Amino acid sequence: MAVSNETSELKAGTGAAQAASGAKLSALFAGTMGPLIGLVLLCLALALTTDTFLTVRNILNVLDQVTVLGIMAIGMTLVILIGGIDLSVGSVLALAAMVMGYVAYPDYLNLGVPVGIVAALMVAALCGLVSGLLVTVTKLPPFIATLAMMSVARGLANMITDGSQIVGFPDWFTNLSIVRHFGFLSVTVGLMIVLAIVFAIFLNYRATGRSLYAIGGSAEVARLSGIPVKSLTNWVYAICALLAGLAGIVLAARLDSVQPSSGVGYELDTIAAVVIGGASLSGGIGSIGGTAIGVLIIGVLRNGLNLLGVSPFIQQVVIGVVIALAVATDTWRRRRQ
Amino acid sequence: MSAEPRQSESPHNGLFVNGLCKSYGPVQVLADASFEVRPGEVVALLGENGAGKSTVSNIIAGSIKPDAGTIIWRGKPYSPANPAAAIEAGVGMIHQELKLLPDLSVAENVYVGRLPMRSGRIDRATMNAKASAQLKRLGLDVSPERKVRTLRVAAQQQVEIAKALTLNAELLILDEPTAALGGEETELLFKQIRKLKAEGMSFIYISHRLDEIAQIADRVVVMRDGRIVARHERADIPVRTVVEQMVGRSVERMFPKLSPPGEKTLLEVENLSSPERSFNNVSFSVKSGEILGIAGLIGAGRTELVRAIAGADPISSGVVRVADQPVHLSGPAAAIRAGVVLVPEDRKEQGVVLEQTIGENLAIGNFDHVAPKGWVFPKAVQRFAETGISRLGVKGRPNQAVSKLSGGNQQKVIIAKWVSRPPKVFILDEPTRGIDVGARAAIYDVIADLARSGMAVVVVSSDLEEVLGLSHRVLVLSRGRQRGILDRDESSNVAVMELATS
Numbered sequence: 001m002a003v004s005n006e007t008s009e010l011k012a013g014t015g016a017a018q019a020a021s022g023a024k025l026s027a028l029f030a031g032t033m034g035p036l037i038g039l040v041l042l043c044l045a046l047a048l049t050t051d052t053f054l055t056v057r058n059i060l061n062v063l064d065q066v067t068v069l070g071i072m073a074i075g076m077t078l079v080i081l082i083g084g085i086d087l088s089v090g091s092v093l094a095l096a097a098m099v100m101g102y103v104a105y106p107d108y109l110n111l112g113v114p115v116g117i118v119a120a121l122m123v124a125a126l127c128g129l130v131s132g133l134l135v136t137v138t139k140l141p142p143f144i145a146t147l148a149m150m151s152v153a154r155g156l157a158n159m160i161t162d163g164s165q166i167v168g169f170p171d172w173f174t175n176l177s178i179v180r181h182f183g184f185l186s187v188t189v190g191l192m193i194v195l196a197i198v199f200a201i202f203l204n205y206r207a208t209g210r211s212l213y214a215i216g217g218s219a220e221v222a223r224l225s226g227i228p229v230k231s232l233t234n235w236v237y238a239i240c241a242l243l244a245g246l247a248g249i250v251l252a253a254r255l256d257s258v259q260p261s262s263g264v265g266y267e268l269d270t271i272a273a274v275v276i277g278g279a280s281l282s283g284g285i286g287s288i289g290g291t292a293i294g295v296l297i298i299g300v301l302r303n304g305l306n307l308l309g310v311s312p313f314i315q316q317v318v319i320g321v322v323i324a325l326a327v328a329t330d331t332w333r334r335r336r337q
Numbered sequence: 338m339s340a341e342p343r344q345s346e347s348p349h350n351g352l353f354v355n356g357l358c359k360s361y362g363p364v365q366v367l368a369d370a371s372f373e374v375r376p377g378e379v380v381a382l383l384g385e386n387g388a389g390k391s392t393v394s395n396i397i398a399g400s401i402k403p404d405a406g407t408i409i410w411r412g413k414p415y416s417p418a419n420p421a422a423a424i425e426a427g428v429g430m431i432h433q434e435l436k437l438l439p440d441l442s443v444a445e446n447v448y449v450g451r452l453p454m455r456s457g458r459i460d461r462a463t464m465n466a467k468a469s470a471q472l473k474r475l476g477l478d479v480s481p482e483r484k485v486r487t488l489r490v491a492a493q494q495q496v497e498i499a500k501a502l503t504l505n506a507e508l509l510i511l512d513e514p515t516a517a518l519g520g521e522e523t524e525l526l527f528k529q530i531r532k533l534k535a536e537g538m539s540f541i542y543i544s545h546r547l548d549e550i551a552q553i554a555d556r557v558v559v560m561r562d563g564r565i566v567a568r569h570e571r572a573d574i575p576v577r578t579v580v581e582q583m584v585g586r587s588v589e590r591m592f593p594k595l596s597p598p599g600e601k602t603l604l605e606v607e608n609l610s611s612p613e614r615s616f617n618n619v620s621f622s623v624k625s626g627e628i629l630g631i632a633g634l635i636g637a638g639r640t641e642l643v644r645a646i647a648g649a650d651p652i653s654s655g656v657v658r659v660a661d662q663p664v665h666l667s668g669p670a671a672a673i674r675a676g677v678v679l680v681p682e683d684r685k686e687q688g689v690v691l692e693q694t695i696g697e698n699l700a701i702g703n704f705d706h707v708a709p710k711g712w713v714f715p716k717a718v719q720r721f722a723e724t725g726i727s728r729l730g731v732k733g734r735p736n737q738a739v740s741k742l743s744g745g746n747q748q749k750v751i752i753a754k755w756v757s758r759p760p761k762v763f764i765l766d767e768p769t770r771g772i773d774v775g776a777r778a779a780i781y782d783v784i785a786d787l788a789r790s791g792m793a794v795v796v797v798s799s800d801l802e803e804v805l806g807l808s809h810r811v812l813v814l815s816r817g818r819q820r821g822i823l824d825r826d827e828s829s830n831v832a833v834m835e836l837a838t839s
Binding site: 204205206207208209210211213214217218220221222223224225226227228284285 | 647649679681686687688689691692693697700701702704707708711712713714754
């Protein structure tokens with residue numbers, strides 16, 4: 001008994017990275033058994049019904065296809081954890097992409113892509129901060145605050161070029177999503193994975209991350225316990241929007257273009273991924289591990305239905321049914337406990 | 338005792354409850370409960386929280402099914418499947434939390450679910466006229482078209498009673514009906530009860546306020562731990578007798594012996610006022626090792642006062658000094674840093690995150706201690722939780738969800754959260770609300786220990802016995818004004834109530 005205590009204390013002292021590995025990895029996926037089983041069954045079914053699903057090439061394709069959704073879903077997880085919602089991520093994605101194009105493109109400001117990216121991320125974070133302030137200071141319900149931001153950001157995105165798209169970026173930029181380093185990992189997919197790990201560690205092992213769970217569980221309990229609820233809420237909306245902006249840049253790299261109409265409806269896909277991953281819309285329950293599974297379920301489902309030649313219209317129906325099923329099982333399981 | 342033979346000879350047309358039992362899992366909340374309610378009488382159901390009063394009432398009102406036992410109502414076996422069936426049979430219940438739709442009119446609330454129709458449309462004229470007639474019967478002069486939200490709590494309660502009357506209720510269960518009422522409003526309610534009683538209606542009256550029972554009840558049934566422990570044929574029994582029956586032992590022994598306070602003043606409050614005027618110019622000080630009780634009626638501003646001192650609500654003027662240092666009360670975080678902690682009034686909404694574990698609940702508010710560099714390790718949380726659990730004798734494990742604990746243990750978790758800092762000023766608002774009697778004594782011991790360890794302790798409670806038994810001095814508030822501070826030897830039920838009602 002004494003021995004095991006000592007070793008665990010030693011382990012605790014050697015840093016977060018090690019604590020996050022090994023046995024602790026299970027903590028990252030705690031409460032996500034249901035979605036995980038769903039994902040495994042889905043993969044099994046597709047492996048049996050198609051020749052192409054279980055190929056390295058196709059798996060890499062799936063990862064490429066979910067980068068935009070995956071990066072946005074990380075931010076949405078934080079927002080939903082504190083009991084909020086962000087409907088503006090699709091519009092912010094478009095706005096950030098348009099800002100980047102406008103700043104970077106030779107016909108407009110011609111300041112180069114790196115400056116464009118910085119400008120885009122700043123504008124996106126500012127949108128999120130405004131949403132956050134509308135929630136914390138003006139006391140608007142998050143649904144309304146971000147609904148307003150959804151409309152404003154979409155309008156601004158259209159105003160920048162009067163609705164036209166910007167096509168053609170430098171090769172090094174588009175290569176970020178095309179060239180697979182070490183034979184398998186594009187920069188954009190790598191970025192998504194690193195972000196997921198960083199935020200998973202943040203939520204599990206940082207005091208601020210744990211505070212977000214407390215806020216979602218009961219904002220008043222958190223406030224009375226001395227947690228700065230308002231400022232953390234502002235930060236969470238800012239970071240969610242920042243990640244949506246980043247997703248806009250990833251999308252630009254994938255498409256070699258930016259357009260003000262991109263990202264329409266992405267907020268719903270993103271919320272769906274987080275909810276399928278076991279998060280509760282009333283806050284306090286959810287994890288990056290669960291969200292990753294939710295994102296993969298949506299990605300694999302789309303990919304698999306394509307391989308099976310199912311029409312995109314039917315795909316929408318199937319995804320709707322999966323959302324309902326996932327949340328229904330979860331609710332049922334919780335009630336039974 | 339004389340009731341027994343009479344019952345069998347000429348059964349009256351009222352309610353007979355026979356041997357009701359109810360268990361949740363291994364916990365028996367109701368054991369062999371039997372009593373009767375005759376037509377036109379008020380039976381008071383007394384008991385501490387968790388004694389089984391609500392369970393037995395909810396069974397009679399059809400919202401809980403008993404495991405065993407029978408009920409006879411108006412000469413027939415009665416086992417309502419749901420509240421609607423109970424109402425159909427003439428049994429209504431007015432819950433402590435009123436169940437009205439605030440944005441609908443008074444008449445709509447009275448007739449909700451059975452709105453009178455004429456040719457496919459709501460017949461508002463008839464509805465308003467009928468509702469108005471019932472309100473008049475209760476002596477209530479309110480337009481039936483007024484929105485319920487705009488009514489005072491007392492008037493809203495009467496809307497509920499009016500609703501029950503239009504449903505032809507003949508037995509009405511009132512659960513803590515005066516909890517939110519003032520003196521005059523209580524008088525009016527009693528007048529209405531007497532009037533309806535004269536018309537032959539029966540009442541089961543649940544209350545904690547023993548002084549009311551003598552005024553309104555005809556007979557008294559006392560419950561404890563799910564059992565009926567006493568039946569009194571008259572209501573004017575000495576309060577002490579009833580309390581001892583409710584508690585199951587003599588009352589004096591419940592409170593711990595207090596140690597004399599120290600010399601150093603830890604908390605000083607000077608001319609504190611709230612922006613909403615819920616309290617005005619309050620000044621007091623508390624020494625190290627001293628327990629200051631704050632007494633007053635509901636709405637006197639007690640909770641508002643202590644919340645402001647703990648930084649939870651803003652103040653408009655005044656100064657709070659902790660150990661001679663003025664505290665800038667910008668929020669709970671600032672107060673906690675200054676050494677002022679609060680155990681809030683509403684445990685479940687403000688005190689604990691129910692779905693989270695004991696460990697997580699203890700870590701909230703202590704991240705500076707549990708995670709000095711911002712890294713939270715499960716082992717550190719566990720160790721911290723184990724210390725808190727053993728220090729306060731919480732019955733639970735660090736990774737157990739707080740929702741699975743009893744009220745008393747939840748309260749201990751909240752106290753444990755703050756104890757280790759250690760704070761200079763420990764404020765507890767209604768520390769034993771909703772906690773069983775046995776567990777209360779444990780909480781009292783904990784509070785006395787806090788003072789003994791050198792903290793300044795402030796206790797707010799609606800339970801007068803509790804304030805008197807637990808405090809070195811008692812501050813009395815009435816309508817936001819400080820009416821006086823009584824020393825332990827001069828404080829008594831009467832002295833405090835005189836000030837509280839002034």
